[in-house]
Amino acid sequence: MVTILFFGQLKERLDTSRLPLELxxxxxxxxxxxxxxxxxxxxxxxxxxxxxxxxxLVAVNQQMATEDTPIKDSDEIAFFPPVTGG
Known part of the structure; x- marks a missing residue:
């Protein structure tokens, strides 16, 4: 099982901050x-x-990830909106 975390606007739009999921x-x-x-x-x-x-954007175990980054049981996967500055 992995834990998927959602931050920022994603948390609000998806109406959840955390989702456990069987791979x-x-x-x-x-x-x-x-x-x-x-x-x-x-x-x-x-x-x-x-x-x-x-x-x-996505991070796996607190490391920025790409689409081909492998995932496995017990990983923590975080999705968050792109960061902008000004």
């Missing part, structure tokens, strides 16, 4: 950030819009 669901296994992102987007239009590639 294996039947015969399907989520083993990369890209696969997890695609799976989460199936939860509905709000999820699809807010977790689209480029709309949310």
């Amino acid at each position: 294996v669901d039947g015969s399907k296994c989520l083993d990369s950030v890209a696969e997890l992102r695609i799976f989460l987007q199936t939860k509905g239009d709000v999820w699809k819009e807010n977790l689209a590639y480029g709309s949310a």
